[in-house]
Amino acid sequence: MPISCDVLVVGAGPAGSMAARSAARGRTKTIFIDKKEEVGVPVQCAEGVGKYLFPYLPFKIPKNYLTWKIDGITFQVEDITIERKGGLWEGYTINREKFDKWLSNLAISAGAELRTNTELIHLELDKENNVRKATVRVSKKVIEIEPDVIIAADGVESTVLKLLGSYNPKKGDIAEVYSWEMKNLKLHNPHMEQIYLGDFTPGGYAYIFPKSRTVANVGVGGIMKEKELKRYFHEFLELESVKKQVKNADYVVEKTKKAVWGGITGEWVQGNVLVAGDAANHNLKPFIEGILPSSISGHLAGELGTKMHKGESIEMKQYMESIEKLLHPHFRISRGMVEKMQKWFTSKHCGKHLLFAGILTNLFELERLNELEEMSYKALEVRLLKAKNKRPSQNN
Ligand SMILES: Cc1cc2nc3c(=O)[nH]c(=O)nc-3n(C[C@H](O)[C@H](O)[C@H](O)COP(=O)(O)OP(=O)(O)OC[C@H]3O[C@@H](n4cnc5c(N)ncnc54)[C@H](O)[C@@H]3O)c2cc1C
Incomplete structure (x- = not known):
């Protein structure tokens, strides 16, 4: 029956x-x-959640489910470090x-x-x-x-x-994320998420999202991989500032999966x-x-x-x-982002990581993408540094 x-x-x-x-x-x-x-x-x-979304939720998350406080995000692109704190950048790690x-x-x-x-x-x-x-x-x-x-x-x-x-x-609509929970890490700042951009991020970003002082989810995600994602991950772990943090780390559990971009x-x-x-x-x-x-x-x-x-x-x-x-307004901005950034992920422009960093940090306006696209690496670098110095880290 x-x-x-x-x-x-x-x-x-x-x-x-x-x-x-x-x-x-x-x-x-x-x-x-x-x-x-x-x-x-x-x-x-x-397992990261943004605090800015709490007012939109149809439920209240009990405090004991917000297991680790996140004060903001540190972005690293080439040798530029950008720190954003509070507001949009604040959140928690949960136990999913x-x-x-x-x-x-x-x-x-x-x-x-x-x-x-x-x-x-x-x-x-x-x-x-x-x-x-x-x-x-x-x-x-x-x-x-x-x-x-x-x-x-x-x-x-x-x-x-x-x-x-x-x-x-279509090609590029689904991202792949190669990710591990790792322990025994020596995190720079356990209350800051870390995002990295470079040639080890094939149309995406690499991340360290802390779960405690010594445990974090570490991964690389992208929509345009040219080789096994695991290989980008190991290149990421070799970065000077990442290497120091993962030197004595152990792998706990793999958390790899696909994610929807387009x-x-x-x-x-x-x-x-x-x-x-x-x-x-x-x-x-x-x-x-x-x-x-x-x-x-x-x-x-x-x-x-x-x-x-x-x-x-x-x-x-x-x-x-x-x-x-x-x-509102996050969903509309998000949809606009997909259309505009897809092309950039496949671009051969030498400044594409700088541009994506500018967009991720909200230091570059998506509406200015056409103008930014025309810029050389040097000009983008100057623009990013100028924007970074103009904005205090504690804002949206
Ligand atoms: C590696 C990785 C890291 C991520 N990190 C974050 C993060 O830090 N913060 C964040 O906000 N988002 C993150 N995301 C995105 C987030 O995980 C997803 O957006 C979210 O899980 C979507 O929820 P959902 O309920 O739509 O789908 P899912 O959580 O995928 O749930 C779908 C469910 O459907 C079930 N199912 C599938 N097929 C069938 C079937 N045929 N019959 C019965 N059941 C079926 C599955 O078993 C699954 O339980 C990440 C994604 C990935 C891949």
């Missing part, structure tokens, strides 16, 4: 759990599934496993039913292209679920989008399917910050899914406007 429900959420990451919570709060019979045996495991993330479990428990408390070890493998559509049946695999068994509405919160490799035939990333689908509403979180590219560029934005996106998708179940027609435009309004 198939199981029937009002809203089926695929994925129990931040987007899925928050979608399940808001759908259940809207008095719908909600099931959320995840192919993982345990929510939040394995962790494939650098505990955080994801906490979010899924919020959904369960609201009445949603969680089924782990449950993988979506097939969708059956009707003539109007609405999903009528979802087939899921649980161990060796196959179960059918008949939902009224589906929320695709299944991340960067979205099975829902693949099964709908709308998983269409998007995998342009359609966030497809028949009775709503797409949320990474699957809808609802993370914020240029840092590909997705933990909190995905939970906000999921919350909205759950509300819209409830309306859809109650007979309201939901349009992509309405979804887009709602997310822009919810994450």
Whole structure:
């Protein structure tokens, strides 16, 4: 016998759990599934969250989940170091496993039913292209679920989008991140995140995100790799200032995964399917910050899914406007960033790391990109140093 429900959420990451919570709060019979045996495991993330996003959240994060305070970010490009503190740059490191479990428990408390070890493998559509049946695999068994509405919160490799035939990333739309949690580090400043740019970052950046005085997530991410990402990572570890910090370090656990830069689908509403979180590219560029934005996106998708179940027609435009309004102005800036920076990642311009550093630090305006593109390496360097000296580090 198939199981029937009002809203089926695929994925129990931040987007899925928050979608399940808001759908259940809207008095719908909600099931959320995840192919993982345990929510939040394995962790494939650098675990940093920006404090500036807290006012936008549909929940209050308990203090004990904010495990390590981050005062700001130090950027290093060539031999220029830029420090940004406070405001946009302030945040925390969380324990992603505990955080994801906490979010899924919020959904369960609201009445949603969680089924782990449950993988979506097939969708059956009707003539109007609405999903009528979802087939899921649980161990060796196959179960059918008949939902009224589906929320695709299944991340960067979205099975829902693949099964709908709308998983269409182009080259450069998906980044790869090679990352490790490392211990026994000698961090310069354990309360500052570190971001590095250079030839070891193929259209992206390298990072050290502290979790404690001696533990950090260390990685290299990029969208345009020309060799194995692991090799860029080892080049990064050889940088003078990084080498000193990792000299006696041990590898704890690998956290490598793909991340969404340009998007995998342009359609966030497809028949009775709503797409949320990474699957809808609802993370914020240029840092590909997705933990909190995905939970906000999921919350909205759950509300819209409830309306859809109650007979309201939901349009992509309405979804887009709602997310822009919810994450104003960050979401709009992020979308602009994708279009403008993609070209720069592949450019052979000798000053491309300086330019990206200027954008990451907010010292260069994206609107001035055309003008900046014309500049020589030396001129960009002068411009970056001037901007750095003009702005105190303690601002946005
Ligand atoms: C290495 C790395 C470091 C990152 N660091 C940060 C950071 O420091 N800060 C930050 O804010 N963001 C970071 N991000 C981005 C962030 O992790 C994502 O944006 C966020 O996890 C997106 O949430 P989501 O719920 O949309 O997707 P996910 O968290 O990916 O959740 C999707 C869920 O769907 C499940 N699923 C997939 N397919 C199926 C299926 N067929 N059936 C059932 N379940 C399925 C998966 O098991 C998964 O649990 C990082 C990303 C990477 C790759």
